[in-house]
Structures are given as structure tokens and as C-alpha cells.
Amino acid sequence: MSASTPMAEPALPVVEEVAGGGRLETTPARPLLVGVDGRARCAWVGADPEYVRYHDEEWGHPLHGDRPLFEKLSLEGFQAGLSWITILRRRPGFREAFDGFDPHAIARYDATDVERLMLDTRIIRNRAKIEATIGNARALLALWDAEGDGALDRLIWSFAQPPAPQSLSEPSESKGETGRPRSFVDIPAITPESKALSKALKSRGFRFVGPTTMYALMQSAGLVDDHLEGCWRAA
16 A cells, blocks of 8 residues: 555444453454453454453563473474464463473473373373374473574574564555554464474474464564554554
């Protein structure tokens, strides 16, 4: 859209009460949930208090450190094919079952540990994902041996794309005046950076790190910030 093209008049919001308080205000451009605290949020949070907390305090915040990023990488792998809230609710159980996502401890797991985890109802009992997490811990140790402490952090963050200056952004059907996405449909599932990150991790022996999973990690770990225009976290 050129700078001289006028923006269309915004559609009036559709307001719907949601369970647990708050209201869902949507237009074709901006689906937002206004909570009981009066803050507008990306509507995917719904009314679940833990999801609201995650949206406000974690999603899109820069996450650093090899161990936190290894945990995030592992949980994103378990999330594949499921909703994130399912993983979020089970995260305390995952942490207990996987020794706090200590890569050294997990790398020592054997077949007995795999069977133990397959019986643990606190986690997602998927054998392939469990075995991938163990393999990824070993891949991380090999990465440390080759490149030193902080290697996973450096590798992942090397694929972060700095946001375009707002002064260079023009409003469009998919981007608002701030350059942020207007709608969920404007947020990609895969980007060139997530493809490149996936390829880099696979080349180092990591599994369950496909480009879609890696874009989800990039969003949650703050490599990209996909809070919608109008969300209070987008301010």
C-alpha cells in the first residue's frame, strides 16, 4: 500500500462476553481480548489465568541461557501437534520428570528412564519425543564440547531478525502503523529464519526441530515479537 492510499475505515468491533470475565472484542483486523483488568491482549489467551500470565510475562520476552533455551526447545518439541496450553499446564511435571531439564542428567538417561517416562502421567507420553529429548541433551553436550558454554544461546539468537524501524513501516492490510501484525492470519507459521535455524540444529544432531516448531520457539523466546497491534504488550 502506498503512502498516498487512504486506509479503509475500521470495522466496528464485535463484543462478546467470555467465561471467567472480560470480553472479546474482534474486528476483521484485530482480534483482541479485553480482560477484567481492562488490558487488551491477543485473543488466543482466552480466559485461562495461566495463559494470561504466560502471554503477559513470557511470550515474546527475550529468553537467554543454554538451560532455559534447552527446556524451551524440548517443550516446543513435545508441543508439536498439540496446543501450547496443554504443555504449559504440564510444565511443572515435565520439569520434575526430566531433572529440571539438566542436559547432563538427561544425557545419561537409558532405556529404563525411557520406560519410566512412558509411565509418567504428568508429561506427554510420546516415545519418539522422549527419545528425541534425550538425544538433544547429548547433542547439546557435544555442542558445548565443540563451542563452549553458551553455544546454544549464541546459535539460536544468531537467527533473530531485528525489527524494522517503525519510521520505515507503512500501514497495510496485514501491518498496522506500528509495523505489527493486525491479525493472527498475518503471522507466519514458517520464516526463512526458522528454516535456517531448523537446518542448523538438525546439522548438529537435534531432532523435533522442524521450521514450524522453531518459529514457535522464536516467538516464545522473544526472537520475534508477534503481539498484535492493540495488545497492551505491543506498547
